[in-house]
Amino acid sequence: MRIGIIGGTGEIGEGMAMRLSRIMDVCVGSRDVAKAQETCDVCLFSAKENKFECSVKGGSNQNVVDESDLIILAVPFKHVRSTVEGLTGWEDKIVISPVNPMERKESFVYTPPAEGSAALYLKSILPASTRICTAFNNIAGNKWRDIHSDLTYSVPVCGDDAQAKQIVMDLVDRISLLKAYDAGPLSGSHIVESITPLLLNVARYNRMKDVGIRFV
Numbered sequence: 001m002r003i004g005i006i007g008g009t010g011e012i013g014e015g016m017a018m019r020l021s022r023i024m025d026v027c028v029g030s031r032d033v034a035k036a037q038e039t040c041d042v043c044l045f046s047a048k049e050n051k052f053e054c055s056v057k058g059g060s061n062q063n064v065v066d067e068s069d070l071i072i073l074a075v076p077f078k079h080v081r082s083t084v085e086g087l088t089g090w091e092d093k094i095v096i097s098p099v100n101p102m103e104r105k106e107s108f109v110y111t112p113p114a115e116g117s118a119a120l121y122l123k124s125i126l127p128a129s130t131r132i133c134t135a136f137n138n139i140a141g142n143k144w145r146d147i148h149s150d151l152t153y154s155v156p157v158c159g160d161d162a163q164a165k166q167i168v169m170d171l172v173d174r175i176s177l178l179k180a181y182d183a184g185p186l187s188g189s190h191i192v193e194s195i196t197p198l199l200l201n202v203a204r205y206n207r208m209k210d211v212g213i214r215f216v
């Protein structure tokens with residue numbers, strides 16, 4: 001199974017590519033293919049340095065949709081609409097949304113769209129056959145990139161398609177020490193997304209870094 005990352009050059013996307021390319025075939029997508037190739041070079045260099053296998057290739061965001069069974073949409077919420085509407089072939093794909101709509105005001109604030117969450121917004125603009133799951137919303141980009149440390153977080157996964165959700169949960173469970181938890185239907189995604197501004201506020205006001213969640 002090939003996984004593709006739209007916005008795979010970004011803060012979270014590149015770190016995901018580094019870890020995922022060690023366990024499966026990854027296609028890094030970008031609006032600029034040369035930039036995607038730079039991220040692939042980062043993955044290949046890191047894997048070589050640490051004596052890991054690495055399967056990664058770069059391409060356009062359209063290449064990611066065309067060639068991937070599982071697509072991570074790693075772009076800021078404000079660019080989700082133009083990104084999704086600029087690409088074709090979403091039918092029947094599994095799309096993972098780590099997207100958290102939020103703003104930094106006096107503190108970080110969750111700012112969902114009228115649909116209620118980024119995930120439900122995505123549902124409103126993608127074809128009905130696209131299977132959307134919310135996952136990876138609460139893990140900091142720095143942690144993905146810090147390839148020498150284990151990821152010991154809990155990952156709540158929301159979605160309406162049972163088979164797609166199981167595929168996403170199985171993926172989560174293959175990455176470092178992450179543990180997937182079924183967090184219910186896609187309509188519950190706002191709860192997961194809104195945890196991230198909380199984590200950022202906790203980090204800020206308690207002088208902590210890259211705060212995450214673990215269910216016990």
Ligand SMILES: NC(=O)c1ccc[n+]([C@@H]2O[C@H](COP(=O)([O-])OP(=O)(O)OC[C@H]3O[C@@H](n4cnc5c(N)ncnc54)[C@H](OP(=O)(O)O)[C@@H]3O)[C@@H](O)[C@H]2O)c1
Pocket residue numbers: 007008009010011012013029030031032035036073074075076077079082083098099100101136137138139140141142196
């Ligand atoms: N950063 C984190 O720690 C973190 C943690 C959890 C969840 N998230 C979520 O993950 C998503 C990505 O976050 P990020 O911090 O990785 O974002 P980012 O680094 O700011 O941007 C990610 C990628 O989005 C693409 N992009 C930028 N401007 C664009 C535009 N105008 N149109 C289309 N694409 C554009 C860029 O890719 P190209 O220039 O290569 O096209 C960029 O590398 C967000 O929705 C965020 O809420 C982030």
